[in-house]
Amino acid sequence: DTAVSQTPKYLVTQMGNDKSIKCEQNLGHDTMYWYKQDSKKFLKIMFSYNNKELIINETVPNRFSPKSPDKAHLNLHINSLELGDSAVYFCASRSATEAFFGQGTRLTVV
Amino acid sequence: AQTVTQSQPEMSVQEAETVTLSCTYDTSESDYYLFWYKQPPSRQMILVIRQEAYKQQNATENRFSVNFQKAAKSFSLKISDSQLGDAAMYFCAYRKETSGSRLTFGEGTQLTVNP
Numbered sequence: 001d002t003a004v005s006q007t008p009k010y011l012v013t014q015m016g017n018d019k020s021i022k023c024e025q026n027l028g029h030d031t032m033y034w035y036k037q038d039s040k041k042f043l044k045i046m047f048s049y050n051n052k053e054l055i056i057n058e059t060v061p062n063r064f065s066p067k068s069p070d071k072a073h074l075n076l077h078i079n080s081l082e083l084g085d086s087a088v089y090f091c092a093s094r095s096a097t098e099a100f101f102g103q104g105t106r107l108t109v110v
Numbered sequence: 111a112q113t114v115t116q117s118q119p120e121m122s123v124q125e126a127e128t129v130t131l132s133c134t135y136d137t138s139e140s141d142y143y144l145f146w147y148k149q150p151p152s153r154q155m156i157l158v159i160r161q162e163a164y165k166q167q168n169a170t171e172n173r174f175s176v177n178f179q180k181a182a183k184s185f186s187l188k189i190s191d192s193q194l195g196d197a198a199m200y201f202c203a204y205r206k207e208t209s210g211s212r213l214t215f216g217e218g219t220q221l222t223v224n225p
Contacts, residue, residue, distance in 0.1 A: 099157075
């Protein structure tokens with residue numbers, strides 16, 4: 001059983017489209033995150049949710065909107081995709097001591 | 111704001127040798143966690159080792175150990191008996207010991223293992 005699963009693993013789409021990335025964790029954790037990894041491999045926090053409530057909202061364009069329908073899910077919706085949104089997006093969930101990452105979604109905007 | 115710095119963008123080591131990856135961080139907190147994550151070409155983020163700041167003893171996981179110097183805010187990773195499978199990008203990360211707090215990552219060190 002995969003602890004944190006993201007779908008899709010790869011996403012290629014045209015500029016201007018709207019897309020969603022889904023994330024589910026079966027670990028019973030309260031805290032979930034979205035991170036963006038850019039072309040230089042730098043990992044930057046985007047959002048953090050604790051028990052379905054938004055805790056951290058970094059300086060991210062409002063085209064990005066996280067949605068947490070329940071504690072086990074944290075989805076990322078992106079409107080009006082731009083070339084600069086191309087990156088790997090990681091979902092993670094956190095226990096008291098460590099974070100568990102999904103396998104990442106490589107988003108390519110063409 | 112907390113920052114994490116990895117000053118070695120790339121490192122290489124011969125198979126079976128030992129290598130040390132450096133990490134420094136900046137924080138005003140007294141309670142926090144430090145981590146080393148490994149990211150192989152598969153891009154999966156894999157936890158290598160964790161250190162709680164309140165513990166003076168350095169963490170060890172098989173061939174991986176850390177040198178945690180709290181006063182100097184330094185947290186280096188030593189890999190002993192390096193194996194080809196250790197080749198990956200290694201990230202140092204920091205997190206406060208509070209609910210919902212973020213992981214802050216360093217820039218990463220790309221480790222190459224030469225046969």
